[in-house]
């Protein structure tokens with residue numbers, strides 16, 4: 001037999017993120033690809049001697065990892081809130097800004113006014129920045145429309161911008177992000193609308209892969225969140241939850257109760273909540289960019305998450321208010337510096353565990369049968385991905401078997 005591969009990457013050291021060895025390292029490795037799948041992974045010396053490839057990419061000394069996955073973003077929106085950032089540093093309070101029509105409602109207003117092309121054009125540089133750092137899969141939430149038509153437009157725009165940039169996307173309906181101005185003081189009535197109209201419309205059109213909610217003192221109550229999740233389940237959609245970011249709302253336990261794919265933020269989650277996540281198989285998504293930007297001082301319960309064996313993912317939370325971040329590599333650094341993850345845990349958090357947070361069993365590791373998403377890096381050791389602050393060592397990207405971009409390492 002004479003194996004023929006479409007693409008054969010040789011010379012790189014591999015951080016496969018499989019098995020028990022740190023990073024699943026294979027030195028002087030090879031990744032062989034057929035179509036959009038990885039066909040073979042191992043050391044170059046173990047390649048079948050008669051193997052040949054239609055295309056060969058020899059990258060001596062580089063490192064290869066699974067394509068990175070940013071599993072929590074809100075990157076489709078119009079406008080930005082740099083003016084609020086500046087006003088706060090001149091002494092304005094959140095209340096001042098909200099009274100002036102700022103905060104999330106400013107983004108909702110700009111987003112509702114923007115046309116589809118404008119929304120995609122505004123969002124595209126943010127996704128391009130992520131993609132340039134080796135991100136091959138991204139999750140994008142709606143949540144700046146807060147009416148059925150605009151939420152649908154946002155989910156369409158998310159798929160369109162991802163197709164234009166060449167990144168695979170999972171979309172999440174986050175209609176329960178905030179109470180829109182026209183429902184001020186009537187949160188229950190807004191949730192009625194979300195359950196009666198928005199979720200059925202989005203599910204019927206197949207626009208979302210999951211449903212999310214913001215359960216918080218400044219968001220929605222546990223009872224409102226339960227209604228949203230029950231409706232999502234009735235329409236066959238899995239759920240995710242913004243949980244326990246600013247206070248302990250027992251959000252982690254609520255997420256677990258509904259078998260959520262992930263519970264995200266978790267700064268105030270208690271130990272019982274962590275145990276519930278473990279029992280439900282829910283991934284903990286940690287978002288150090290928001291923690292940093294809000295100058296929070298209570299970190300998520302990383303020791304308890306480790307002790308209970310809850311998988312930890314890391315994401316940018318890219319959004320205009322609390323995490324205007326478009327660098328997943330910077331989030332790796334912040335996860336280590338602010339939350340004390342190890343560099344290996346951080347890398348697992350944007351590969352293997354991030355895939356699980358999106359119910360994507362076909363990616364996040366370098367292994368035969370997986371989708372052929374590979375990032376190549378001009379680094380000496382995988383810890384360097386979390387160690388650096390700034391700079392981009394990404395030297396090449398293979399997405400679904402196709403060499404997308406990159407300079408030669």
Ligand SMILES: [Zn+2]
Nearest residue numbers: 072074242317
């Ligand atoms: Zn978020």
